[in-house]
Amino acid sequence: MRLLSRKEEMILLTIWRLGDEAYGLVIGEKVAELSGKYWSIGAVYDVLDRLSEKGYIDGRLGEASNDRGGKRKKYYKISLHGIEALKELNAVHEQMWNGLPSIDT
Amino acid sequence: MKLLIHIFDFLLKRFSTDENYDLIAGDIKEKYNYILENKGAVAALSWYAFQISTSAPNLAAAKFRRSISMLGNYIKTAFRNIKWHKTVSIINISGLVIGMAACFLILQYVNDELNYDKFNKEFNNIYRVIEKDISNGVEGYDVYLSGNAAEVLMDEIPEVKVAVKFFKWYENKSLKVDNREFEIKQFVFTNEHFFKMFDYELKYGSKSSGLADPNGIILTERISNQIFGNEDPSGKVLVDDRGDSFIVTGVIDDSKYLSHLEFDALVRWEANKYEWARMWNSSLATTYLLINENSDPSLLGEKILDVIKKYEQQSVEVGQLTYDVQPLSDIHLRSEFISNNPEVGKGDINYIYVFSAVAILILLTAFINFMNLTTANAAVRAKEVGLRKVIGAKRAQLIKQFLGESMIISTFSFGLAVLSLYSLEPVFGQIFGKVIEIDLINNYEMTLVFAGLALAIGLLAGFYPAFIISQFNPVSVFQNKNAMRNSGNVFRKFLVVFQFSVTVIMIISSLVIYYQLNYMTGKEVGFNTEQIIFSKVQEPVLEGKDNLIKGRLQQLSSVKDVSITNFVMGGHRVSTSIKKENAPDKNISANLLRIDNNYIDLYGMEIVEGRNFNDNLSEDSNNTILVNEMLVKMLDIKDPINKKILYWGEAKTIIGVVKDFHFGSFHDKIEPVLFNIDSNWLSYSIVMKVTTADMPNTLAGIEKVWVEVFPEAQFNYKFLDENIGAMYNRDRQTAKMVLYFAIIAITIACLGLFGLSSYTSELRTKEIGVRKVLGATTQDIMKLFLKEYSSVIVVANVIAWPVSYYFMNKWLENFAYRIEMNSELFLIGTITALVIAVAAISYNMIRSAWSNPVNSIRSE
Numbered sequence: 001m002r003l004l005s006r007k008e009e010m011i012l013l014t015i016w017r018l019g020d021e022a023y024g025l026v027i028g029e030k031v032a033e034l035s036g037k038y039w040s041i042g043a044v045y046d047v048l049d050r051l052s053e054k055g056y057i058d059g060r061l062g063e064a065s066n067d068r069g070g071k072r073k074k075y076y077k078i079s080l081h082g083i084e085a086l087k088e089l090n091a092v093h094e095q096m097w098n099g100l101p102s103i104d105t
Numbered sequence: 106m107k108l109l110i111h112i113f114d115f116l117l118k119r120f121s122t123d124e125n126y127d128l129i130a131g132d133i134k135e136k137y138n139y140i141l142e143n144k145g146a147v148a149a150l151s152w153y154a155f156q157i158s159t160s161a162p163n164l165a166a167a168k169f170r171r172s173i174s175m176l177g178n179y180i181k182t183a184f185r186n187i188k189w190h191k192t193v194s195i196i197n198i199s200g201l202v203i204g205m206a207a208c209f210l211i212l213q214y215v216n217d218e219l220n221y222d223k224f225n226k227e228f229n230n231i232y233r234v235i236e237k238d239i240s241n242g243v244e245g246y247d248v249y250l251s252g253n254a255a256e257v258l259m260d261e262i263p264e265v266k267v268a269v270k271f272f273k274w275y276e277n278k279s280l281k282v283d284n285r286e287f288e289i290k291q292f293v294f295t296n297e298h299f300f301k302m303f304d305y306e307l308k309y310g311s312k313s314s315g316l317a318d319p320n321g322i323i324l325t326e327r328i329s330n331q332i333f334g335n336e337d338p339s340g341k342v343l344v345d346d347r348g349d350s351f352i353v354t355g356v357i358d359d360s361k362y363l364s365h366l367e368f369d370a371l372v373r374w375e376a377n378k379y380e381w382a383r384m385w386n387s388s389l390a391t392t393y394l395l396i397n398e399n400s401d402p403s404l405l406g407e408k409i410l411d412v413i414k415k416y417e418q419q420s421v422e423v424g425q426l427t428y429d430v431q432p433l434s435d436i437h438l439r440s441e442f443i444s445n446n447p448e449v450g451k452g453d454i455n456y457i458y459v460f461s462a463v464a465i466l467i468l469l470t471a472f473i474n475f476m477n478l479t480t481a482n483a484a485v486r487a488k489e490v491g492l493r494k495v496i497g498a499k500r501a502q503l504i505k506q507f508l509g510e511s512m513i514i515s516t517f518s519f520g521l522a523v524l525s526l527y528s529l530e531p532v533f534g535q536i537f538g539k540v541i542e543i544d545l546i547n548n549y550e551m552t553l554v555f556a557g558l559a560l561a562i563g564l565l566a567g568f569y570p571a572f573i574i575s576q577f578n579p580v581s582v583f584q585n586k587n588a589m590r591n592s593g594n595v596f597r598k599f600l601v602v603f604q605f606s607v608t609v610i611m612i613i614s615s616l617v618i619y620y621q622l623n624y625m626t627g628k629e630v631g632f633n634t635e636q637i638i639f640s641k642v643q644e645p646v647l648e649g650k651d652n653l654i655k656g657r658l659q660q661l662s663s664v665k666d667v668s669i670t671n672f673v674m675g676g677h678r679v680s681t682s683i684k685k686e687n688a689p690d691k692n693i694s695a696n697l698l699r700i701d702n703n704y705i706d707l708y709g710m711e712i713v714e715g716r717n718f719n720d721n722l723s724e725d726s727n728n729t730i731l732v733n734e735m736l737v738k739m740l741d742i743k744d745p746i747n748k749k750i751l752y753w754g755e756a757k758t759i760i761g762v763v764k765d766f767h768f769g770s771f772h773d774k775i776e777p778v779l780f781n782i783d784s785n786w787l788s789y790s791i792v793m794k795v796t797t798a799d800m801p802n803t804l805a806g807i808e809k810v811w812v813e814v815f816p817e818a819q820f821n822y823k824f825l826d827e828n829i830g831a832m833y834n835r836d837r838q839t840a841k842m843v844l845y846f847a848i849i850a851i852t853i854a855c856l857g858l859f860g861l862s863s864y865t866s867e868l869r870t871k872e873i874g875v876r877k878v879l880g881a882t883t884q885d886i887m888k889l890f891l892k893e894y895s896s897v898i899v900v901a902n903v904i905a906w907p908v909s910y911y912f913m914n915k916w917l918e919n920f921a922y923r924i925e926m927n928s929e930l931f932l933i934g935t936i937t938a939l940v941i942a943v944a945a946i947s948y949n950m951i952r953s954a955w956s957n958p959v960n961s962i963r964s965e
Contacts (some may be wrong), residue, residue: 025132041132042160045125046167053174064131067138071131 204471310355631766
């Protein structure tokens with residue numbers, strides 16, 4: 001299985017963090033806030049597309065509102081697959097960092 | 106304000122996939138409204154603009170990825186469908202492969218034919234000089250000029266930049282190197298300007314020095330390899346039969362060039378040491394002129410005439426000979442009008458038209474199959490389509506899917522067709538009588554044409570079913586399977602009619618050609634052709650040995666008769682202009698045969714009036730001749746015996762009239778012939794009637810005598826019937842090609858019928874089952890099938906008859922002696938087509954008729 005890319009990891013973690021409230025706009029704002037980097041909406045959706053193609057997240061259509069010009073939201077949730085991918089990435093991380101001399105000099 | 110938002114929205118829509126658009130637009134709207142409320146319109150708008158511009162690349166990337174994966178999905182489904190509908194797919198693909206391969210092959214052939222001589226950079230400014238003779242009241246064209254003409258034309262006519270002569274030696278020329286002897290078939294004398302006009306590249310040697318040496322010789326690669334192996338032969342010396350030596354100065358790989366010029370070796374005109382061949386009145390060299398770009402070629406004729414008149418004092422009779430020029434690029438295909446054209450029978454523009462038409466028809470039949478089967482199969486697949494629609498497939502998606510499938514099939518077939526072209530290349534040589542090289546890499550224009558055709562077929566064939574099927578109403582599909590049966594039925598029938606017409610036309614055409622060939626080979630030519638062999642001998646070799654060789658050969662028990670003549674049927678003819686003694690103004694051109702007293706008997710010809718030449722030739726003075734009936738008729742002489750006619754400035758007495766015989770091929774009417782015994786020629790043929798019981802011994806005996814009498818000449822015998830048969834090579838080639846392509850067309854049509862019938866039986870399984878339960882017999886079911894196709898076949902025949910009648914009549918007009926097209930031909934054609942059609946559908950017909958109704962009814 002291919003390892004998650006950095007962007008995918010960030011979005012996945014954000015979705016996890018947001019729990020039931022993870023839809024495009026919120027995910028984008030949260031990930032920008034957490035990472036301190038600018039994320040365009042397009043960039044967020046690009047990653048969301050890829051994650052759902054791979055089956056790491058599941059989408060659920062939410063309610064439409066006037067606020068959104070009558071368009072519906074799509075809430076995302078990590079799937080079991082996604083959790084596994086995160087676990088694997090984490091394991092690789094730990095293995096890579098394990099036993100290294102400290103970088104805080 | 107609003108406008109800007111609209112523009113942004115539009116951009117967003119362009120960049121994102123349909124699915125994402127709704128979500129993103131919603132998100133943006135939400136945030137936009139938030140900013141609008143809190144920070145005002147400007148901030149909101151600029152935020153929007155910023156979002157769009159930064160999102161665009163990501164969105165586009167996502168969209169692109171999606172479309173790729175969709176494409177992959179289409180391809181996957183398409184392959185799955187191709188696999189599910191195996192019969193139809195196999196029929197489709199094999200039909201297309203055959204059709205494409207045949208079509209590409211013919212196109213390649215046509216392309217080759219059309220590109221003859223165009224490798225010469227200046228081909229547009231190169232012309233061949235043509236002599237026009239109107240002495241018979243009919244125009245006769247000739248391409249041979251004196252070998253001296255080229256230089257004077259170049260000197261005297263200002264717009265002629267370069268003039269090249271091309272004189273092919275009459276016979277094989279033998280060249281010796283270290284005691285090994287080689288026969289050069291096409292030994293050509295030309296001048297040093299050759300490479301200034303014709304852009305051949307030399308493999309060894311250089312164009313500038315190649316013909317600079319008067320003793321230089323340029324060989325083709327084939328000959329060079331034969332003599333010297335693979336090494337560079339430059340500087341090697343070859344010695345000819347006269348003892349003259351030639352130094353090899355260059356090698357040309359002429360197989361690379363599509364050129365009407367044929368040669369094995371090129372030497373300088375100066376090497377031509379034969380007095381007679383250097384005279385002004387020997388017409389033997391074709392002459393080519395490279396003229397200035399801006400000069401008018403139509404004015405050249407008169408200038409050439411003036412120059413020739415100036416140099417060639419005698420023999421040009423005013424008003425009878427004129428000159429004209431023919432563009433180089435016309436020579437290969439448009440030279441049929443030239444009577445002694447060396448290129449005759451090599452190319453013909455009419456065949457190019459015919460074969461192009463055949464190529465298109467074959468491809469069309471294959472295309473029609475493809476389209477028919479796809480539509481027909483689509484009806485079978487109606488349920489699948491219905492289901493897809495029910496679960497939300499859009500029409501555009503279905504169209505894409507069907508188009509995708511047909512594109513995949515056509516691409517796949519294209520690949521297979523190309524492969525089979527490569528692997529079958531050697532076979533084509535046989536079909537076309539010449540090598541057709543398929544080189545898709547270097548010849549990329551053709552590759553593009555082929556690929557374009559394949560793509561077009563895929564698109565067009567997929568288009569119709571795609572639209573028809575995507576229209577299906579899912580509800581009716583599920584309610585009633587037969588609702589789909591009539592979809593596109595009329596159109597499909599029309600296509601089958603067309604396809605079948607083509608098949609019948611091809612069958613009838615092959616039959617007509619075959620009958621005509623048979624007729625020609627079986628028709629009496631008016632003389633003996635069997636058991637006759639001949640061998641050529643040069644005048645200096647024969648000189649004074651006429652009676653010796655005749656006597657010696659006649660002593661052999663295996664030789665029944667011997668005659669010496671200047672002409673053998675099927676060979677090069679000589680004609681001369683003759684006049685009636687008392688009507689000196691009227692010229693008639695007659696073929697001239699130099700014979701002896703044995704000739705008439707040897708050939709079994711018949712003297713209808715008067716007598717043959719006497720056994721003791723001296724009794725017949727030089728002034729006696731024989732003529733054939735046609736000449737008597739054309740001269741309009743009553744009681745021709747002892748009448749006099751004029752030729753070569755002398756009066757000759759007719760002593761006998763020979764019954765007409767077919768002097769040339771059956772393409773031509775019987776021509777006037779004049780026989781004399783005293784004329785002198787450059788070469789003769791010794792014709793022998795032999796017993797064929799023990800041919801090897803007979804030939805060995807003759808050869809022994811031959812070598813004794815002519816130690817310096819070889820005995821290269823040929824059979825007369827082969828020589829005559831060679832006149833029909835072109836026709837035989839045509840017959841072969843038409844036959845092969847007819848078989849291809851028939852195969853494709855059969856595949857189509859087979860496919861259609863399997864579709865019918867599948868669609869009507871239930872109906873047939875019910876019929877059988879209700880008591881229908883096997884015959885009844887078969888009738889059901891036949892009924893469906895019989896009308897189609899009848900209509901196709903009605904169309905095919907007049908069309909093939911028209912075209913074959915045109916073809917037959919090429920022959921002065923030809924068969925009549927009778928109803929028998931058409932009946933045979935139709936019956937053949939019928940039998941083939943029934944055979945094609947019989948498998949499915951019988952399978953349906955024998956099927957157990959229990960199974961078919963239970964099938965739903």
